[in-house]
Amino acid sequence: MNIAITVIKSRRSVRKFKDTPIPEEVVRNAIECALLAPTARNEQPWLIGKITDPALLKKIAALTDNGRFIADCRICFTVFGKKDAKYCLEDCSAATTQLILGLWAYGVGSCWVAGDKKPYAEDVRRLLNVPEDYKLISMVAAGYPADVPVVKKKDAKETTFSERYSS
Numbered sequence: 001m002n003i004a005i006t007v008i009k010s011r012r013s014v015r016k017f018k019d020t021p022i023p024e025e026v027v028r029n030a031i032e033c034a035l036l037a038p039t040a041r042n043e044q045p046w047l048i049g050k051i052t053d054p055a056l057l058k059k060i061a062a063l064t065d066n067g068r069f070i071a072d073c074r075i076c077f078t079v080f081g082k083k084d085a086k087y088c089l090e091d092c093s094a095a096t097t098q099l100i101l102g103l104w105a106y107g108v109g110s111c112w113v114a115g116d117k118k119p120y121a122e123d124v125r126r127l128l129n130v131p132e133d134y135k136l137i138s139m140v141a142a143g144y145p146a147d148v149p150v151v152k153k154k155d156a157k158e159t160t161f162s163e164r165y166s167s
């Protein structure tokens with residue numbers, strides 16, 4: 001099978017990580033993948049942070065509800081979006097996906113942790129000194145996988161259609 005297809009199809013959310021450090025080249029390439037995501041009107045309204053300081057990771061983790069595992073990841077990326085960009089959420093979500101796939105292409109597992117719509121989004125922004133005209137869209141906790149869970153997916157027959165939909 002085509003290597004890109006294999007990478008995309010094999011990705012799963014990873015929440016348990018090994019201590020193995022992630023090479024700088026991997027981080028750089030994954031960020032470059034994110035920065036090349038499709039973006040409405042080519043606005044690129046994102047601001048992507050990378051956090052490796054264990055004390056800071058713990059602080060971020062403690063602010064979240066379903067992201068406590070951030071405390072034990074090797075690196076946490078934070079994707080902020082310029083609030084006034086019309087397609088801020090879509091653009092930053094596309095960048096987040098490309099970041100995750102860029103990491104997985106090197107065997108680095110990760111999990112998207114919600115930012116947008118979460119009550120802690122502003123607290124994370126303040127903690128990281130990000131300017132007020134940005135809002136947190138997502139966080140990506142990453143590291144080499146200690147465990148890759150297998151989650152069941154819906155049958156494509158339920159979630160796709162061709163030409164016109166019929167039930």
Ligand SMILES: Cc1cc2nc3c(=O)[nH]c(=O)nc-3n(C[C@H](O)[C@H](O)[C@H](O)COP(=O)(O)O)c2cc1C
Pocket residue numbers: 011012013014015066067111112113114115151
């Ligand atoms: C917008 C969004 C927010 C998510 N937020 C969280 C989260 O806060 N905590 C978490 O553990 N997983 C989070 N996830 C990951 C999903 O739980 C995961 O993608 C889903 O269960 C499907 O599993 P898979 O990624 O292994 O295919 C989020 C995913 C998306 C797209």
